[in-house]
Amino acid sequence: MKSALITGITGQDGAYLAKILLERGYQVYGLMARRATPTTWRLQYLGIDNEVELINGDLTDVASLMRAIQLAKPAEVYNLGAQSFVGASWQQAIATAQSTGMGVLHVLEAIRQVNPDIRFYQASSSEMFGKVCEPIQSETTPFYPRSPYGVAKLFGHWMTVNYRESFDLFACSGILFNHESPIRGIEFVTRKVTDAVARIKLGKQKELRLGNIDAKRDWGYAGDYVEAMWLMLQQGKPDDYVVATGRTTTVRDMCRIAFDYVGLNYEDYVVIDPAFYRPAEVEILLGNPAKAQNILGWQAKTTLDALITMMVEADLARVSTEN
Numbered sequence: 134m135k136s137a138l139i140t141g142i143t144g145q146d147g148a149y150l151a152k153i154l155l156e157r158g159y160q161v162y163g164l165m166a167r168r169a170t171p172t173t174w175r176l177q178y179l180g181i182d183n184e185v186e187l188i189n190g191d192l193t194d195v196a197s198l199m200r201a202i203q204l205a206k207p208a209e210v211y212n213l214g215a216q217s218f219v220g221a222s223w224q225q226a227i228a229t230a231q232s233t234g235m236g237v238l239h240v241l242e243a244i245r246q247v248n249p250d251i252r253f254y255q256a257s258s259s260e261m262f263g264k265v266c267e268p269i270q271s272e273t274t275p276f277y278p279r280s281p282y283g284v285a286k287l288f289g290h291w292m293t294v295n296y297r298e299s300f301d302l303f304a305c306s307g308i309l310f311n312h313e314s315p316i317r318g319i320e321f322v323t324r325k326v327t328d329a330v331a332r333i334k335l336g337k338q339k340e341l342r343l344g345n346i347d348a349k350r351d352w353g354y355a356g357d358y359v360e361a362m363w364l365m366l367q368q369g370k371p372d373d374y375v376v377a378t379g380r381t382t383t384v385r386d387m388c389r390i391a392f393d394y395v396g397l398n399y400e401d402y403v404v405i406d407p408a409f410y411r412p413a414e415v416e417i418l419l420g421n422p423a424k425a426q427n428i429l430g431w432q433a434k435t436t437l438d439a440l441i442t443m444m445v446e447a448d449l450a451r452v453s454t455e456n
């Protein structure tokens with residue numbers, strides 16, 4: 134049986150990826166960082182918490198990564214672990230650099246030293262494009278990160294490319310644009326909005342405070358995007374791919390879709406709060422997924438309307454059963 138190791142298995146993408154790998158017959162191992170309170174709620178939500186093997190370890194501790202690889206004996210390693218919230222990366226720039234940036238190098242070194250035949254996937258990000266140098270971003274667009282998170286991701290991206298070119302590792306970097314789901318962290322704007330829509334509709338919240346609602350993002354569904362990660366590691370040669378929908382929408386219009394779904398007008402509830410502005414903003418992201426489509430045969434299946442509907446429905450169900 135083929136085995137895979139996922140760092141960040143307790144996160145949104147880790148949980149969806151674990152599910153599709155289990156469906157494909159993999160033995161799935163996950164690196165789990167020690168926390169004071171349980172972090173397996175997403176695996177429980179997808180009904181797979183008893184089907185994955187969790188190994189204690191941390192991306193900032195290379196010895197724990199070597200141990201995890203020795204235990205799991207994976208054919209594929211997916212590095213999804215990171216401090217992934219852009220907003221927090223200004224308050225915790227060093228911690229972000231250590232997990233989101235140096236963590237990648239730790240995984241690459243552990244692979245190189247324990248078993249260089251392992252195939253490696255790095256969760257790179259459209260946040261690396263930052264202050265965009267081209268109106269539509271592809272694999273050849275220059276990078277210009279705008280946050281400590283973006284800078285850390287760029288380090289991880291180039292290390293992945295460098296280890297591929299230096300040591301012939303099968304190392305791929307997926308440059309994924311924003312992707313969301315009902316198990317998205319509550320601090321990210323889509324989930325913050327869908328949770329608030331459910332609470333307002335059910336009389337448990339009065340307003341929704343947001344920052345820059347003119348920012349534009351290319352939003353897709355996480356369940357679609359993990360397929361692209363797996364496909365990258367099944368190819369004849371390692372490469373880098375942009376994964377996106379090819380459509381961009383303002384936060385404002387995303388709010389409109391979410392409030393409309395429950396028959397409310399977002400303008401009656403959204404309050405602009407400068408506390409949510411960022412020191413440097415990424416104003417617009419719009420990806421060109423042509424390479425992923427042509428080589429991987431991948432394309433986004435879920436529209437933004439369908440995604441937001443799915444998230445609002447899940448939050449209505451969740452909020453209505455809360456005490």
Ligand code: NAP
Pocket residue numbers: 140141142143144145146147164165166168172190191192193212213214215216217218232256257258259308309310311312313318
């Ligand atoms: P997420 O929900 O925030 O999950 C992050 C995961 O990383 C969690 O399992 C977290 O563990 C783990 N983690 C954090 N620090 C760690 C450390 N020091 N050692 C080990 N594990 C650690 O993120 P996501 O949305 O699933 O994203 C997955 C990856 O894709 C991340 O690298 C993210 O930066 C990248 N990415 C995401 C998007 C997107 O739109 N979602 C787009 C581009 C790239 P805990 O549960 O214990 O906190």
Ligand code: G4F
Pocket residue numbers: 217218219220257258259260309310311312320321322323325342343344345346348349350384409410411414415418
């Ligand atoms: O949902 P966000 O926090 O996502 P952001 O910053 O684009 O980062 C996400 O996508 C990246 C890929 O491009 C990933 F690499 C990263 O890990 C993460 O998953 O914010 C989206 C936009 C921003 O422009 C932000 O300023 O929404 C704007 N926004 C406006 N009000 C808000 C808020 N964002 C948040 N989180 N909260 C607000 O109240």
